[in-house]
Amino acid sequence: HEWRSTYLDNFATPSALITYEKTPDYLPNATALKSIYSLIPSVSLIFMLRDPSSRAYSAYQHHCRKGRFYEGPKFALEEDVTGRPLAAPCAPEDFEAFLRVDKGVVTNTQTRLVTWGLYADQIKQV
Numbered sequence: 001h002e003w004r005s006t007y008l009d010n011f012a013t014p015s016a017l018i019t020y021e022k023t024p025d026y027l028p029n030a031t032a033l034k035s036i037y038s039l040i041p042s043v044s045l046i047f048m049l050r051d052p053s054s055r056a057y058s059a060y061q062h063h064c065r066k067g068r069f070y071e072g073p074k075f076a077l078e079e080d081v082t083g084r085p086l087a088a089p090c091a092p093e094d095f096e097a098f099l100r101v102d103k104g105v106v107t108n109t110q111t112r113l114v115t116w117g118l119y120a121d122q123i124k125q126v
Contacts, residue, residue: 008039028116030125045126052117057095059113064090073098078111 011019026032027047036043050058063069067085068076073094076085086094099114100107106114 004039011040024116027119027122027126028112030122033126047119047123049119050117052119055117056099056113057092059116060095060098061089064088069094069098075111075113 010021026036033045036045060069063075063077064086065088067088069086069090070076070081070083071086072081073086073090074081075098098108099111108114
C-alpha cells in the first residue's frame with residue numbers, strides 16, 4: 001500500500017530526533033491504533049486529554065463552522081440532513097438541544113461529541 005510508505009516517511013529521521021503526529025481521531029479508533037503499532041512497533045504513544053465537556057463543546061463549534069449542523073439540530077456526520085446549516089457560531093442552546101439535556105443530564109449519549117470524550121473506555125483498548 002502506497003499510503004503506508006508515505007505515512008512512514010514522516011518518521012524517517014536520525015535516531016537523535018523525536019517526531020510526532022497529532023490528531024484527535026486516533027484515540028477513539030481502536031483500528032487506527034492497531035495499525036500504528038503494526039507499522040511502527042517501537043512507537044510510544046502520548047495522549048493529551050481535555051476536559052470532556054469543553055472538548056465536546058469545542059467539537060460542536062468546530063463542526064458548526066464547517067457547516068455540519070442543521071436545524072433540529074442535526075449533525076451531518078451522524079444522520080441525513082437537508083436544508084441550510086446553522087450559522088456559526090452555533091448557539092449554546094442548540095448544543096444543549098442536540099445533546100438532549102434533561103434536568104442537567106445528557107440523554108443523547110451515542111453521538112461522537114460525547115463518546116469521543118469517554119477516555120477511560122478508549123484507553124482500555126490501547
